[in-house]
């Protein structure tokens with residue numbers, strides 16, 4: 001195994017779990033993940049950090065996919081601690097292994113930054129949602145400030161290979177809308193305590209038209 005493969009297999013999962021577990025990010029998760037209801041699908045569920053925020057009284061079934069074997073272990077552990085049945089599989093968002101129109105809610109947090117093809121992933125999320133179903137998203141991405149965006153583009157080529165393919169400069173809400181979802185009043189903020197180039201967050205509920 002080469003250095004890059006060792007880094008990706010052993011270091012990146014630990015860094016992701018650590019970086020994504022900050023109390024400030026947990027606060028944002030707590031505002032969006034508990035809205036999930038019915039049959040729920042989570043893309044990039046590795047790490048399992050959202051498990052604690054699902055409301056078991058609202059969720060009738062849970063399924064999730066992630067390509068990282070190490071992060072899937074964390075997710076399965078978190079689901080076991082929660083004490084519920086969770087169908088957690090290895091897979092990629094560009095080819096979601098579930099039938100069309102089968103979920104009420106899809107959850108996507110801090111994952112569109114890392115996928116190979118965000119447009120394909122969003123079209124897959126739209127496919128698996130029932131008409132009227134909801135995509136709950138929470139992502140970091142392209143700052144609306146030109147100066148910050150410039151720094152995001154400068155830093156990205158160094159950041160991306162170190163951080164498991166994470167992009168700093170991807171727009172968040174615009175591609176969700178472009179994929180055919182209806183997004184009403186998305187929210188955004190710069191997170192405190194982070195450099196601005198890593199701190200721009202957008203989140204919201206996107207509806208698949210019925």
Ligand SMILES: C[S@@+](CC[C@H](N)C(=O)[O-])C[C@H]1O[C@@H](n2cnc3c(N)ncnc32)[C@H](O)[C@@H]1O
Pocket residue numbers: 016020043044045046047048049050065066067068071091092093094108109110111114115116166
């Ligand atoms: C920054 S981590 C976020 C993990 C988790 N979603 C969270 O909110 O803590 C990015 C996640 O995206 C996953 N990922 C990368 N490429 C993916 C793809 N093509 N399809 C689905 N998940 C992917 C990674 O394995 C990793 O679990």
